[in-house]
Amino acid sequence: MTKGVTLTAALEDYLEAIFNLCRFDSAARSRDIAESLNVHKSTVTAALKSLGQMNLINYAPYEAVTLTPEGRRLAEDVARRHAALKDFFINVLRVEEPMAESAACGMEHSIPREIVHKLAMFASQMQGCPRLVEDDATAVADKACDACLSRADKALPTHEQITLDRVQPGVTVRIILVRGGGQVKKRITEMGLTRGALATVERIAPMGDPMDLKIRGYRLSLRKDEAARVVVEILPKNEE
Numbered sequence: 001m002t003k004g005v006t007l008t009a010a011l012e013d014y015l016e017a018i019f020n021l022c023r024f025d026s027a028a029r030s031r032d033i034a035e036s037l038n039v040h041k042s043t044v045t046a047a048l049k050s051l052g053q054m055n056l057i058n059y060a061p062y063e064a065v066t067l068t069p070e071g072r073r074l075a076e077d078v079a080r081r082h083a084a085l086k087d088f089f090i091n092v093l094r095v096e097e098p099m100a101e102s103a104a105c106g107m108e109h110s111i112p113r114e115i116v117h118k119l120a121m122f123a124s125q126m127q128g129c130p131r132l133v134e135d136d137a138t139a140v141a142d143k144a145c146d147a148c149l150s151r152a153d154k155a156l157p158t159h160e161q162i163t164l165d166r167v168q169p170g171v172t173v174r175i176i177l178v179r180g181g182g183q184v185k186k187r188i189t190e191m192g193l194t195r196g197a198l199a200t201v202e203r204i205a206p207m208g209d210p211m212d213l214k215i216r217g218y219r220l221s222l223r224k225d226e227a228a229r230v231v232v233e234i235l236p237k238n239e240e
Contacts, residue, residue: 117190188230
């Protein structure tokens with residue numbers, strides 16, 4: 001959290017809702033925010049005033065709302081935590097989507113970033129584990145994990161590899177690796193862009209930034225410079 005800015009869980013929810021609405025439009029309107037959060041419009045007005053006073057949104061009565069650069073940074077952080085938690089619940093714990101969504105909403109405000117990062121990495125590593133896809137776990141109890149993961153890794157097909165920023169809308173890709181390191185790589189992997197994951201480019205903004213993806217059952221926005229770090233392989237239609 002930025003020094004001097006303290007957000008309640010409710011205000012984080014508003015920032016996240018505005019962020020999600022702005023992914024497919026240039027701004028968010030009060031009625032759409034109210035519908036997204038299932039709250040009364042008068043409650044939305046009070047929250048928007050608070051966020052405006054914190055300089056996290058550009059707000060004026062009866063006008064659409066946009067995020068400031070700092071507001072977008074904080075909103076993206078909340079959205080990443082939400083997506084990582086939901087992915088872990090669905091793909092590792094095998095929780096049904098409605099329950100996973102509800103749990104992620106409740107936990108995203110308090111869970112430390114370091115734990116979110118570790119959950120995302122664990123979920124990625126477990127994608128190739130047969131214990132998650134076979135009803136009888138004892139049937140695979142004697143399999144060596146190293147050998148199993150090695151076979152899964154070799155089974156990945158080799159197709160044309162490019163960076164994600166060059167992929168056109170409607171194309172499905174498999175994540176190969178994220179280049180570089182540090183906080184940017186950590187942020188990208190926390191969003192679910194980990195080795196072996198499938199992603200479909202849904203939309204690219206008119207100026208080419210950001211691009212909207214669907215991955216692991218949820219949607220996210222990725223800036224062009226971030227997408228340029230992600231090496232992917234384009235899948236033929238019959239493998240999507």
